[in-house]
Amino acid sequence: MENKAKILADSASESEAEIEGDGEEEDNYEDMKVDEPEEISINFSASNRRTARNQNAPSPVWLTGNFKPHLFRFDSSESGLTQYLMNHQLQVPLDFFQFCFDQTLMDLIVTETNRYCLQNSKNTLPHAARWIDTTIDEMYVFLAATILMTHAKKP
Structure with a gap:
C-alpha cells in the first residue's frame, strides 16, 4: 500500500509538459517490448453472478407488457x-x-453536516470528539477551496 501511495504521489507531481513531452526528444519505439495477447475467458452466466451476490437475494422477475416511456419534446426556446x-x-x-x-x-448543507456529525459522534475516532458545528461561511470557504484545487497547480 505504501508503494502505491508513493507512485500516486510521484505521478501527481509531474507537470503536463513532463507527461506529454516537450517535443524535442526522439521517440524510440524499437526498444519497446510488447507482450503477446493472452486469451482470457470470462464467464458471464447467471450462476457466476449469483455467487458474487448474497445467495439469499431473490432473482429479478421480468414482466412483459406494453410499456412506452414518455418522450419529452425538445424545444430550443426552452434551452x-x-x-x-x-x-x-x-x-x-x-x-x-x-x-x-x-x-x-x-444552510441546508450546513444543517445536514452538523446533524450527521451529531448522529455519528458515538462511533467516531478521538480526533472527531472535538467537533465544532460548521457555519455557512466556513462551508463557502470549503467549497471554494475544493473548486480551486482543480484549477491551481501545486508548485
Whole structure:
C-alpha cells in the first residue's frame, strides 16, 4: 500500500509538459517490448453472478407488457439562458456561484453536516470528539477551496 501511495504521489507531481513531452526528444519505439495477447475467458452466466451476490437475494422477475416511456419534446426556446437568469445581475464568477449555491442551499448543507456529525459522534475516532458545528461561511470557504484545487497547480 505504501508503494502505491508513493507512485500516486510521484505521478501527481509531474507537470503536463513532463507527461506529454516537450517535443524535442526522439521517440524510440524499437526498444519497446510488447507482450503477446493472452486469451482470457470470462464467464458471464447467471450462476457466476449469483455467487458474487448474497445467495439469499431473490432473482429479478421480468414482466412483459406494453410499456412506452414518455418522450419529452425538445424545444430550443426552452434551452439556454432563461429570462429569470438574465434578470439577475451576474457579472463576476462569484455571482454565478452564489446564484447556484444560495443561502438556503448552504444552510441546508450546513444543517445536514452538523446533524450527521451529531448522529455519528458515538462511533467516531478521538480526533472527531472535538467537533465544532460548521457555519455557512466556513462551508463557502470549503467549497471554494475544493473548486480551486482543480484549477491551481501545486508548485
